[in-house]
Amino acid sequence: MFNPDKRLIPAQPPKAGFAAGPSKLDAIRSVTLSLAYLPLARPISDAKVLTGRQKPLTQVAFLFCEITTEAGHSGLGFSYSKRAGGPGLYAHACEIADNLIGEDPNDNARLWDKLCWAGASVGRSGIATQAIAAMDICLWDLKAKRAGLPLSKLLGAHRDSVACYNTSGGFLSSSVEEIRDAIDHSLASGIGGIKIKVGQPDPMVDIRRLDAITTHLDGRVPLMVDANQQWDRTTALRFGRLVEPLNLEWIEEPLDAYDAEGHAALARELATPIATGEMLASAEEHMALIRADAVDFIQPDAPRVGGITPFMRICTQAEAKRMRLAPHFAMEIHVHLAAAYAHEPWVEHFDWLAPLFNEELEIKDGRMIVPGRPGLGCSLTGQARDWTVETKSFGG
Numbered sequence: 001m002f003n004p005d006k007r008l009i010p011a012q013p014p015k016a017g018f019a020a021g022p023s024k025l026d027a028i029r030s031v032t033l034s035l036a037y038l039p040l041a042r043p044i045s046d047a048k049v050l051t052g053r054q055k056p057l058t059q060v061a062f063l064f065c066e067i068t069t070e071a072g073h074s075g076l077g078f079s080y081s082k083r084a085g086g087p088g089l090y091a092h093a094c095e096i097a098d099n100l101i102g103e104d105p106n107d108n109a110r111l112w113d114k115l116c117w118a119g120a121s122v123g124r125s126g127i128a129t130q131a132i133a134a135m136d137i138c139l140w141d142l143k144a145k146r147a148g149l150p151l152s153k154l155l156g157a158h159r160d161s162v163a164c165y166n167t168s169g170g171f172l173s174s175s176v177e178e179i180r181d182a183i184d185h186s187l188a189s190g191i192g193g194i195k196i197k198v199g200q201p202d203p204m205v206d207i208r209r210l211d212a213i214t215t216h217l218d219g220r221v222p223l224m225v226d227a228n229q230q231w232d233r234t235t236a237l238r239f240g241r242l243v244e245p246l247n248l249e250w251i252e253e254p255l256d257a258y259d260a261e262g263h264a265a266l267a268r269e270l271a272t273p274i275a276t277g278e279m280l281a282s283a284e285e286h287m288a289l290i291r292a293d294a295v296d297f298i299q300p301d302a303p304r305v306g307g308i309t310p311f312m313r314i315c316t317q318a319e320a321k322r323m324r325l326a327p328h329f330a331m332e333i334h335v336h337l338a339a340a341y342a343h344e345p346w347v348e349h350f351d352w353l354a355p356l357f358n359e360e361l362e363i364k365d366g367r368m369i370v371p372g373r374p375g376l377g378c379s380l381t382g383q384a385r386d387w388t389v390e391t392k393s394f395g396g
């Protein structure tokens, strides 16, 4: 019990951990941030558009980060935003980037914390963490390049290729005929799974499209569906029961992204695996899913959760729960992170980002080959530079 006669011992805050000590191996010389817009060939719609919540997607904003060090090493990282958010990511990153100048680039975890504290007033999720993500991913790319290793090998790989599926042909803005053609094209190019969008205002429209597509696919590769959070719990359960005989690989985002309890109930009720997590914007938000046993497949997105440092923390927890991993989007980063995950994962193939990078990812026999080049194995094209609308350098 508290005794007012006793003198209180003042709390001693930890002194270590806010600056690199004598083990400092290198120093960050410059940080360059760029905001670029990748135009899409045609407007894209998922269920969020058909329910009136969003407009069709016409472009993707990218925050690129390039870092150089005194010892002559360099890295490239990126974060992104669909629809609103690109200028916000860039502005927040510009406000905090000079905290990296002079720091040891090897101290990834400490630097993540330092950047987070620099912007702590605006929270530890969303734009704040996604601005940090570009810098964090850049520092991991730099570390792997310094080691002369692909990022997957630096992290500790389980495999040198990852099963990959394709989404980009299965949007609700595509007709059944267009989806059939896209499936044929995907399978011919070596893709190992197909995902199509569902979640229309009338679920029976989804069922009729799904029936036509499963007939066409005829079990050649696994099939996934993605409702983009547009069902309530009852609709999700009814739909899930209706499609149980199809042996889908998973049902993705059947419910609101933050409804961990609802996903957990659905996962218990259905034999079809449940997947979600792409919209969550921090490691802590993923912990809510993991604690609730809400998913069979967890779907973190490294740029969205704040980079590779928080992504690996999510993986540690998810591995312990024997969850499988299917990261969202950004295959250029996620092929490495999935290769380092314990339980057989999937990686999502999107060809949208191809114009941004000089290197192509190889697909063979249903799997994406992890690049053997050091780091992420990506460099920016002249086209990516041409699409850059703002750039700012720090240090140097």
Ligand SMILES: [Mg+2]
Binding pocket: 226, 228, 252, 253, 278
């Ligand atoms: Mg999705």
